[in-house]
Amino acid sequence: MTTGQAISPNLALDDYVARRRAAGDDLVHLGFGEARLPVPEPLHRILTRGARRNAYGPVAGAPAAREAVAGYFGRRRLPTAAEQVVLAPGSKPLLMAIGLAVPGDVLLPRPCWNSYAPQARLAGKHVFGVPIPEECGGVPEPAALRRTLHAARAAGHDPRIVVLTLPDNPTGTLAPPGLIREIGALAEEEDLLIVSDEIYRDLVHDPARPVLSPAEVAPARTVVTTGLSKSLALGGWRIGAARFPAGPRGEAVRDGVVSVASDMWSTLAGPMQEVAEYVYDEPADIRRELAARARLHGTVARAVYDAVTAVGARCRPPTGGFYVYPDLEPLRERLASRAVTDSASLHRHLLAEYGVVVLAGHHLGDDPGALRFKAATSMLYGHTAEEQRETLAAADPLGLPQVRRQVDWIAQSFAKLAG
Ligand SMILES: Cc1ncc(COP(=O)(O)O)c(C=O)c1O
Numbered sequence: 001m002t003t004g005q006a007i008s009p010n011l012a013l014d015d016y017v018a019r020r021r022a023a024g025d026d027l028v029h030l031g032f033g034e035a036r037l038p039v040p041e042p043l044h045r046i047l048t049r050g051a052r053r054n055a056y057g058p059v060a061g062a063p064a065a066r067e068a069v070a071g072y073f074g075r076r077r078l079p080t081a082a083e084q085v086v087l088a089p090g091s092k093p094l095l096m097a098i099g100l101a102v103p104g105d106v107l108l109p110r111p112c113w114n115s116y117a118p119q120a121r122l123a124g125k126h127v128f129g130v131p132i133p134e135e136c137g138g139v140p141e142p143a144a145l146r147r148t149l150h151a152a153r154a155a156g157h158d159p160r161i162v163v164l165t166l167p168d169n170p171t172g173t174l175a176p177p178g179l180i181r182e183i184g185a186l187a188e189e190e191d192l193l194i195v196s197d198e199i200y201r202d203l204v205h206d207p208a209r210p211v212l213s214p215a216e217v218a219p220a221r222t223v224v225t226t227g228l229s230k231s232l233a234l235g236g237w238r239i240g241a242a243r244f245p246a247g248p249r250g251e252a253v254r255d256g257v258v259s260v261a262s263d264m265w266s267t268l269a270g271p272m273q274e275v276a277e278y279v280y281d282e283p284a285d286i287r288r289e290l291a292a293r294a295r296l297h298g299t300v301a302r303a304v305y306d307a308v309t310a311v312g313a314r315c316r317p318p319t320g321g322f323y324v325y326p327d328l329e330p331l332r333e334r335l336a337s338r339a340v341t342d343s344a345s346l347h348r349h350l351l352a353e354y355g356v357v358v359l360a361g362h363h364l365g366d367d368p369g370a371l372r373f374k375a376a377t378s379m380l381y382g383h384t385a386e387e388q389r390e391t392l393a394a395a396d397p398l399g400l401p402q403v404r405r406q407v408d409w410i411a412q413s414f415a416k417l418a419g
Contacts, residue, residue, distance in 0.1 A: 009363040010114055017357055028406050028413075030304075030375035031357040033113075033169055035233035035297070035322060037378075037392055038385045040289045043232075043275055050274025057270060059262045060254075061087030061241075065273045068280035069241045075282070076201070078215050078224070084244050086257055087268040087276055091199055091227040091240030092119075094257065095163075097264070098195055098223060098242070099123035101256025104160025107149065109140045111325070111364035111372070113169045113197070126157050129365045136316060137325065138168030139175040142182045149190055161193045164214060167200040167320025170364050170374035172301055174204055174320040177212035184217035193253070194222040199240075200321035202231040202290045205298025209319060220245050223253060228279060230321065231290055239272050241280075296397055297322040300407070301377045303398055307411035308375075311418035322378035325361075328371035331418050335371065338417075342369050354413035380406045 006012075014032040021027065060066060066082040073080040088094045096119045099106070106120040110129030117127045130140030130148045140148075140162065152159050164183065167174040187194050194214045204211055215222040227240035244254035261267070268276065279286050301318035309315050313326040328335060328346065335341070340349045347360035350373075361372035381391040382402035391397050398404060 008114060008118070010359055013357060013359060025355070027351075027355045027357055028409050029357045029379045030377065030410075031359045032379060033230075033323070033374075033376045034235055035230055035293070035378040036381050037233040037293065037296075037388050039234065040232055040286070042283075042285050043234075043278070046275050046278045047237075047271055050271030053270025053274060055270065057267050057273065059258050059267050061085065061268055062273045062277070065268075065277040065280070068277045069243070072226075072280040072282060073224070073243050076211075076213065078213060078243065080243055081246065084246060084250065084254065086242050086244070086254060086261065087273065088240045088242070088261060089238035089265055089268055089272070090229065090235075091197070091225040091242070093261075093265055094225050094240050094242045095119060095195065095197065096122070097257040097260035098225075098253065099125060099161075100260050101253055102161055102193055104158045104193075105152065107140060107145060107152075107159050107162040107192070108365060109138060109163070109165065109168075111137065111170055111361055111366040111374075112163065113165060114359075114363050114365075116163050117365055125161075126152070126159075128152050128157075128159055132171070133175075133179065136168065136173035136175045136179070136319075137171030138165040138173065139179055139183055142179070142186055145183070146186060146190070149192075159192070161195060162187060163195045163197065165197045165200075166211070166213065167204060168323075169200065169321060170323050170359070170361075171316050171325040172318035172321050172323035172377075173316045174209060174211065177210055180212045180214050181217050184214050184222075187214070187218050187221055192221070194218055196222055196224045198224050199227050199230050201226065203294045203297055203322065204320040205294055205301070206319065207291070207294070215243065215245070220247055220249055223250070228276070231293065232279065232286075233293075234275075237272055237275065239268065239276050239279075241276070292392055296381070296392055297378060299397055300380055300403065303407050304375055304377045304380075304410055307407065308414055310411070311414045313414070318377075322376060324375050324377060325372060326375070332371060334418060340371070343372055344368065346371050347373060350413070350417070354409075354416070356410060356413050375410075 070080040105126040229235035244250040343360040358373040362368035
């Protein structure tokens with residue numbers, strides 16, 4: 001069986017940029033969903049303390065770490081027992097294990113994060129993409145979801161899982177509570193399991209914006225995944241967690257995931273359990289750190305949003321995470337004169353003419369003929385840990401040369417492209 005691609009397109013792109021930069025090329029890299037920020041200071045000490053944890057320990061995670069994650073969810077209106085939590089080396093393997101443990105095909109928002117579809121195919125599932133609403137991404141448009149579901153069933157398929165991303169990668173938006181309630185009700189009616197990927201939850205830009213998890217409206221049928229790769233830029237430390245519903249259905253899914261884990265990764269690395277326990281308890285230093293990061297991501301995502309919309313691109317205003325997802329359809333005629341006619345040629349043109357690296361929309365399940373791409377704005381904080389630290393601490397990050405230069409570069413590139 002094959003997923004049809006050798007390596008995830010985003011990882012391949014990041015390798016490519018690293019090689020070009022090593023060869024001396026200057027590029028603006030918006031093609032990889034990583035928060036280029038340093039490890040929060042207190043975690044150096046916690047990780048060192050965790051170095052003595054060399055035993056495997058329980059597959060689902062050490063009791064104290066699971067308890068800490070349960071507390072994290074409890075503070076987000078999701079009362080949780082430690083038994084409902086499973087920790088893992090990243091949320092990606094957890095999402096894969098859910099796909100292996102739960103039978104049936106998968107409904108995905110279109111566009112969506114580039115690993116959901118290959119993972120579903122690896123698990124032998126059919127994938128059905130459903131367009132996202134005008135206002136936000138991360139959820140399928142409800143009426144289209146129902147239509148797609150019924151058509152798939154009529155064609156003999158068996159969709160039983162819908163994946164939501166809240167806030168969303170790639171659109172950088174958070175679906176509003178009303179929409180979550182609609183999807184929750186539809187999942188109840190149609191007997192779907194909701195997988196709610198909330199890895200960006202702590203990066204909602206405006207702390208006053210209401211966040212509703214589908215686990216609040218459809219508690220018996222929602223699995224929530226989360227992790228520290230985005231909120232604290234710890235992707236390389238590989239810390240993820242899942243919260244399974246209380247009750248028999250949730251327990252069956254959890255047991256299936258733990259069974260997959262026991263044969264695949266055994267457990268989260270011991271030192272990382274120490275880190276998870278500390279972070280998910282959310283001491284004041286971690287809360288401050290999260291708030292500062294969410295603020296920075298919002299400021300820079302909005303600056304890139306301003307740059308692309310200034311030349312006539314359509315784009316949903318970013319509200320969470322660190323992405324924008326522009327649509328250059330209004331510029332189609334002008335772009336056609338430069339042989340830019342689809343998302344692949346747009347990606348190539350931006351790279352070749354302006355040294356701007358983006359992830360083309362078709363890698364995210366979007367229509368290959370559309371002129372859409374994802375830009376990860378979290379890559380603009382500086383090239384060294386020192387610059388990144390300074391960016392994070394700055395009252396006006398856009399005033400710093402390491403950020404300003406790249407934001408200006410983007411603005412000028414799009415001005416030329418549209419000119
Ligand atoms: C929406 C989404 N979910 C999950 C992941 C996987 O994160 P990790 O495996 O590092 O927890 C990512 C990372 O790019 C993501 O953007």
